Amino acid sequence: MTEPEALLLPPDDGSWRLADYLRRGGYEAARKALTSMAPADVVSEVRRANLRGRGGAGFPAGVKWGFVPPAGPGPRYLCVNTDEGEPGTFKDRLILRRAPHALIEGLVITAFAVGVPKAFIYVRGEYARTAGRLEAALAEARAAGFIGPRVLGTDFSLDVVVHYGAGAYICGEETALLESLEGRRGLPRVKPPFPAAVGLFRAPTVVNNVETLAAVPGIIRRGADWFVGRGLPKDGGTRLFGVSGAVRRPGVYELPVGTPLRRIIEDHAGGPPEGRRIKAVVPGGLSAPVLRPEEIDLPMDYDSLAGAGSMLGSAGIVVIPDGAPMLDILHLTARFYAHESCGKCAPCRIGTAWMLKIVERLRRSGGRPADLDLILSLGEGIRGRTLCPLGDGAAQSVRAVVTKFREELEQAVAR
């Protein structure tokens, strides 16, 4: 890896305060953008950097910003998606803890680029304690003139509001997040129109993930080429890979996009504990279809994972060891989506519940291979037929467990 100060995530040594951040060159990028660049130049620099959204969908951030119509008379908003709810994912939390000013600086630059005077940070309710640091950092930034009226003495002003969600997974979906932020039930909206055109309070809105925004200062400070060079040409930069489950050193690892999955698990996270073997790996949060051990020699970037029939998602890697019953994995997967489905779309609302009922019956009293086929068929009835990707996540994750571990499951349900 390159010089430590270029890392998005500094060491966990309590150096999260403004003074520490400034010592590492913090807010230089914001100063550069606000005082020497036109907003359009900031957008094109980020577009050139191929910064793909770190929330899960991987949409290029610069392109997303470009969808916002040119500044008009009405309001427009920037929302930071801090509703990190994907099971197996805990990277954004570390940014809040260790680098809150990186998020704030990225927020300032992005707001300037898109011409937004008001930003909301939507934090999942469970992160209220962690977000105490974010709020403290915001107070520091406000006192130092990095946010608030006339940022850095320029004509640009930025008001930032922190809003806490109530803990629904669905509120990580950007339109459900907007509904929740407006004070309603967090349910996804029909798209189009996309938030860039009709978003928060019906105004043009950019919604970006925490890690995405935290990566922006580096791009502005060191340039798009530097950022691309740290990752892959079409998928730039480093990513925070969260590794949990059966590994010796679980944690978050900042590594170049494209680092092979096996190396992340074995070299960085130390591989499975003594005497255990990898049975399965969830590569990008629970919604990413599980991989068998022979499938993990893959570069961790959006396109490679998609090519392998899975997805990079939130880059939350869960290592499942031998000995873990896949019927249990199937159960917890089905249970999660049946519990978190918002209930708006009929296929997801009823399909996830039906799948769970079958799995619960299989665990309780066994069943037949046809039950597994029915689960697959119900998943196909959900996949691609819902407003948001929650239904897809449910269908594809359940499908992967059933198809890739079918033999074990058939044996487990035979009584």
Add this chain to the structure above:
Amino acid sequence: MSGAARVGLTIDGRPVEAAAGASVLKAAEAAGIAIPHFCYHPGLEIEGNCRMCLVEIEGYPKLELSCSTVVREGMIVRTSTDRVRAARKDVLEFLLAEHPLDCPICDKAGECLLQDHYGLHGRYAGRMAEVRERREKKIPIGRGLILDRERCVLCTRCVRFLRQVTRTGELGVFERAVGSELGLAEGRPVDNDYSGNLVDICPVGAITSEDFRFRTRAWFLDRRPSVCPRCARGCAVVVESVTGYPLAAGERRVYRVTAGVNPAVNGHWICDLGREGRREIDEGRLGAVLRKGVREPGLAWPGAVAGIAAAVRSVPAAERPGGVAVVLNARLTSEELALARELFVAGLGLRNVFFAGLKPGRADGLLLTAERMPNGRGVLEAGLSPRPPALEALAAARVLIVFGPYLTEHFEAGALGRALAAVPAKFLVSAHAGPLDRLFDAVLPVTVPAEKAGTYTNIDGLRQGFSRAVEPAPGVVPEGAVLARLARSLGLDIGDADAR
């Protein structure tokens, strides 16, 4: 054709034209291609939750919502490919997996979108072997509405109606996932004057009306359009009466009045006052001619009209303008008003032609007008002057002919009785029995608006013709027939009630 831009697209291989900005679903509908749906309703904002209207659009990898996708030039849409049909079948299988299938006791049976869509797009072998969610099945939610949560498919038409149309917001969806259910916001019952529309728009039997529950089956109902006579708005209504089996004595004929569709007037909604108009079609009706308030068996309406004519003739022609008084009302159709003008004003030269009617009520800012008579504008258009009745003029008349029971709206009973007592010959023409009946020499039973054809001009000046929606009882005729016969008896040629 307006100047609005048109877009050309292809649906199921057919070239179709649609207005720019229209949805694929609407464009298909206009071309005669029905796309099944639950949550879509033309009078409400798009919700996209039922997933029943998914179609294939070339260039899109997934099936797309036809209710929300806007037509584009050159778009190629397919609504009945294997993929689309499979998706419809899957949605129905999901909805029915958590549905009680209590159609045999469900009021909606026979007019239920779940049933209809299953018949056309479902037809699968059931695979649901798990235990269904149990939910409450008879929750009173206010205004005589009953909510059945097991039947609900969570299309949220009702929720959206209450938010977007009445803006009262009584209903909402609570909990989430399969636990999602419809409920009253903060325990506040549904209480607005458009509540009956919730029953109309519920695609299944989740919201039913106490007034209709368990009383007849949808397939026995004969549905015919009419115009609501209960205020000056002139909303399109559908009068639904039983024709499928012989009625027992005293049994209702008209089981309900529901909203008709008229974009120029009421869109898709009617108020509860209009809906309750079903009662006045059946209840308190006069079925035979009365004499001094008592049924006169041998006397039919032509005989009674002859009596009126004789009374009029008994007044010398020169004295008739002041000696014969008439009270009309704005429930008469424009055709009947024209006859009345020809007969009473042009023909007999009467000076005392009055109009009585219901007292104005409160306008609700949505559809219901303050004016509670349907054809006030028609009165003016007929060249008549809507003068309210003057008690002295009525009392001074030698012959008084009153149409409708509305004098009680204008005068206190005692004063009215004294005034009428002074009139030597008096006749009432009315659809409903009432306190005036015994004060008149004869009462002629006539039809209510739903039983006749004619024209009303609404408060905005829109002329709306309507046809007979229910057959009147034998011996009950429209006022127009009474007017025409009276004119003939008096030797006047005033045309015919049916000449529109």
